[in-house]
Amino acid sequence: MEKLRINNISVSYGSIRALSDVSMSVAEGDIVALIGANGAGKSTLLNAIVGLVPLQNGEIDFEGEKICLPKHHQKLSTDLIVRKGIALVPEGRHVFADMTVEENLDMGAFMIRDQSVIEKRKEEMYDFFPILGARKKQKTRSLSGGEQQMMAIARALMSNPKLLLLDEPGLGLAPLIVQDIFNKIKIINEENKVTVFLVEQNARLALRTSDYGYVLENGRIVLEDKGENLLNNEKVQKAYLGA
């Protein structure tokens, strides 16, 4: 079943076109990766899904419901899109640096009004990311990059999303930590049945983890296939895998 459907969307920043006629689809229960070089428009695409940047044309459907339409049309604001069950882990993590880990997780649960549910979910997160449990009273600023990334993911999971959007979860992290984070993403997907759509520069790892992949170049989708097929694709290997 289709979870997210992106139909011919275009996005411009002033006169600069960031995305042109991008169409893609994310099936329920899958991990879908979007790979591409710097400036290809990957983050723009994720930001468009949650309504942080306006569309020029096209539309985005979530569970069969239109969530994003071009400007001048009635569209949902970011918080309402998030309430539908889409959680975004923004690029560069965007943690609340001056709050403790626990306060950050509380923020992630902003939409949940039942305190006992929040406590339960926090415990689940501490079980899943033990390092966060050990550091829950610490200011997020004092955490390492990898820990902050895990916290950003945990914070997004607090709202119990159906679709998790990850913007470069491996950005600026050591290879071992990146591997660790991708393993966690795999578990989240398999055990918690969360559909994952991730954007990544580390093409090899991203494609190996995902069921399906898209390649974005200069704001256009140039290739799409199953993750393993893309890994073996000559063009992808040449351009992104350095083979």
Place this chain on the structure above:
Amino acid sequence: MLNFFQLILIYAGVYAMMAIGQNCITGYTGMLSLCHAGFFCIGSYATAIMCKTMGLSFWLSIPVAAVVAGAVGFLIGVPTLRLKGDYLCIATLGLGEIIRNIATNLNPVGYNSIPRVSLFGYQFASRNKVAFIILIWAFVLIFYIIFQRLAHSRIGRAMTAIREDEVAAASNGINVTEYKIISFVLGAAVGGVAGCFQTAYTLTVQPASYTFMVSVMVLCTVVLGGMGNGKAVILGAFIIQFISYFPQLTGLTNVIPAQAKQIIFGLILVVMMIWRPQGLLGRDKFRYGDPRSRGEKIRAVFARKKGGAV
């Protein structure tokens, strides 16, 4: 001497009220707004016009001032709160000036001999300062408690999230625009109420007294005390008023020119930014989402003391 101390207490109370409003906007939500003089002006005029021209009660003018100032805050907030940082600052600065100009055009000399405030038959006369001190500080206390509760509530939590990181706040399901407007309207409303008390004490209003300098002083109060800390901004109000009236207090009005105060405020802002950007008392420390009530916390402290451990 005592007279001046009492005067400082009265003005510190009025400024503390304004600072509580400014703190809601700048301290909690992180919006740099510079139009508290405008809201202050609206409140002052509300009281002046209602008491003098319409012959209504002062007490009725308080909610009216709050609602009108809040409504103006809402009207200006909807288009401008999308702006960030310096841009918002300039837009609000313009608003403050617009309000002052409207007031000037309405009546260039302002209003004089406004009827005194009375409560249960007691008349608040300007020479009886103690009564005013009690009246104004009672209201400061009320607003302090209301805004302290607000800061610890769900709304306060959303405001803090917006201040820390708007993108993160939005991606956690917080309606950024909505909470920014709530914060701005509440801050404006308190600024308006502060104006009522100013009028009640001085019994005159003149458009010339609601200049940009007032907004700067209120912002200065919040920065000096500590942004996002209710107690700190009240402390800031005391210090700022003390500095303002220092020449009169020491009888040095002939030696220290009135302009010295502006130099001192500028100096305070610069010094604070360099050595203590968090303000004298720093940000209020409290934990969000703490399910325990205050009573339980106090009991927990006592229980620990009895145990003797730690």
